[in-house]
Amino acid sequence: MKRSLLFAVPFAAALVLPVFAADKPTAKAPAAASTAAATAPQESTTQGSVTVEGQRINYKAVAGTLILKNKDGKPTGSMFYVAYLKDGVNPANRPVTFFYNGGPGSSSVWLHMGAFGPRRVVTADHTHTPAAPYQLVNNDYSLLDATDEVFIDAMGTGFSRILDKDKGGVGTPKDFYGVDPDGKAFAQFITEFLSKYGRWNSPKYLFGESYGTTRSAVLANDLETDDDVDLNGVILLSEILNFDLNADFPQINPGMDLPYELMLPTFTATAWYHHKLPNQPAELQPLLQQVQHFAMNDYAKALQAGSTLDPAAKQQMAEQLHNYTGLPVSYLLKANLRVTGPEFEHELLLGSDELTGRLDSRFAGPVMDPLAEQAEYDPQSAAISSAYVSAFNDYVRKDLKFGQDRVYRPEINVFPEWSFLHQPPGAPFPLPFGVNVMPDLASAMAYNPDLKVLLNAGYFDLATPYYAAVYTMHHLPMPDKLQSNIQYAFYPSGHMVYVHVPSLKALHDNAAKFIDSTHSRAR
Numbered sequence: 001m002k003r004s005l006l007f008a009v010p011f012a013a014a015l016v017l018p019v020f021a022a023d024k025p026t027a028k029a030p031a032a033a034s035t036a037a038a039t040a041p042q043e044s045t046t047q048g049s050v051t052v053e054g055q056r057i058n059y060k061a062v063a064g065t066l067i068l069k070n071k072d073g074k075p076t077g078s079m080f081y082v083a084y085l086k087d088g089v090n091p092a093n094r095p096v097t098f099f100y101n102g103g104p105g106s107s108s109v110w111l112h113m114g115a116f117g118p119r120r121v122v123t124a125d126h127t128h129t130p131a132a133p134y135q136l137v138n139n140d141y142s143l144l145d146a147t148d149e150v151f152i153d154a155m156g157t158g159f160s161r162i163l164d165k166d167k168g169g170v171g172t173p174k175d176f177y178g179v180d181p182d183g184k185a186f187a188q189f190i191t192e193f194l195s196k197y198g199r200w201n202s203p204k205y206l207f208g209e210s211y212g213t214t215r216s217a218v219l220a221n222d223l224e225t226d227d228d229v230d231l232n233g234v235i236l237l238s239e240i241l242n243f244d245l246n247a248d249f250p251q252i253n254p255g256m257d258l259p260y261e262l263m264l265p266t267f268t269a270t271a272w273y274h275h276k277l278p279n280q281p282a283e284l285q286p287l288l289q290q291v292q293h294f295a296m297n298d299y300a301k302a303l304q305a306g307s308t309l310d311p312a313a314k315q316q317m318a319e320q321l322h323n324y325t326g327l328p329v330s331y332l333l334k335a336n337l338r339v340t341g342p343e344f345e346h347e348l349l350l351g352s353d354e355l356t357g358r359l360d361s362r363f364a365g366p367v368m369d370p371l372a373e374q375a376e377y378d379p380q381s382a383a384i385s386s387a388y389v390s391a392f393n394d395y396v397r398k399d400l401k402f403g404q405d406r407v408y409r410p411e412i413n414v415f416p417e418w419s420f421l422h423q424p425p426g427a428p429f430p431l432p433f434g435v436n437v438m439p440d441l442a443s444a445m446a447y448n449p450d451l452k453v454l455l456n457a458g459y460f461d462l463a464t465p466y467y468a469a470v471y472t473m474h475h476l477p478m479p480d481k482l483q484s485n486i487q488y489a490f491y492p493s494g495h496m497v498y499v500h501v502p503s504l505k506a507l508h509d510n511a512a513k514f515i516d517s518t519h520s521r522a523r
Helices: 025-038 109-116 179-196 211-226 258-273 284-308 311-325 329-334 341-347 379-398 438-447 466-474 480-485 501-517
Strands: 043-052 055-069 075-086 096-100 119-121 136-138 148-152 204-209 233-237 354-356 364-366 452-458 486-491
Touching: 055 179, 075 179, 096 109, 096 179, 109 119, 109 148, 109 204, 109 379, 109 501, 119 379, 136 379, 148 179, 179 211, 204 211, 211 233, 211 438, 233 501, 258 284, 258 311, 258 341, 258 466, 284 311, 311 329, 341 354, 364 379, 438 480, 452 466, 452 501, 466 486, 480 486, 486 501
Parallel strands: 096 148, 096 204, 204 233, 233 452, 452 486
Antiparallel strands: 043 055, 055 075, 075 148, 119 136, 354 364
């Protein structure tokens, strides 16, 4: 997503600090006080209640920061979080789940305000949400019935800030902006949270979306092997663990045809939803099973043949792809049978001057340039982003009583400084090719053979296609018997499956059942 999805280029408002004249000695005192405040943890505690599927739950909400430090004990960053802790229960036995979105460079506002926080912003299901005022309602599907919740903003996003020398610390972007340092930062935050709130003996869960699933794999392994924290479960939403399988620009990695095969079922689902298939079946599920088999067999063989593919066979393959995608045969031939996600988004509805969403291909919006090769923007992001950001900015200040004098950054552009170098378990040094954290999740599952994983995916997600996630999980480098620790759930929605309220209910029910089944003590 712009917000939770990799490869977007988001921009955030700059934090403007007051400037004090050098010739006024009294001006130094506020600056010193500001620096001291930046390096000290802060929090605001309020009380609230939510009704989840008919059950009233009273909770304490803590909006605050924890200070991260280097090995010398010097502050490097201030990490913002919002924790919802159920009243009247033994916290030692109560599950606690840590939530975060991805980007990288996204805050957790999307999961917080759209999925599992006690208040949910109302948006249109698959069309543009009208401008403010937005409606904030009781979230019938918050996960507070099953677990305490901690929403964490990645460094630099939300109210989280790097504490550099101007803020009284020694932090730098290199301490946080990279696959491995990001994982270490989240691991330090979680262990500090467990100590601060006395939750070391609580059942523990990670819930990441999009790049947040990449983070979860690294984080799970770091917690298990470095910090001796056995997790009960990892919940993945819109998973991407192997960046070589991404649907956004596989053309820059020629010879790697697998992404085209794995995104084909999502093309089919999208064309089916928009009634663009030449032979439109009534049911989606049987069609997807058929396309998945075709993708990994006939289509895979055709792509593997490369330039040796017979012209007649190529024509036949293009005609079959037309039946499964709705794209013209001539276009498929010009594309050499290889269509990227952004190209598909631009072409499918071009006859009506529209393009489909990337994060949720049920959405559609006006095309900006009919002659472009690929989509210029994401209609789903355009349709709902303002509602989420506006609602949270209002909610955090009025309800949670935090951030009145601060700027909340829903997303920032970390890519100029982000290091995608990653050192997976067993590698002697960081590897200089596409990020692949499959070994990290596999290592965590082998190190802790009781660790369970729940994979959630939407059929209409063109950013992290559901079938690529399935393929990834079945190829984790671990003993086959550990595959039984993985559960799967699919939804008639997109990347943010919770935008579709029936899917949100199903996501809640699946996650709550998963949490209940993976710890032994009563809540």
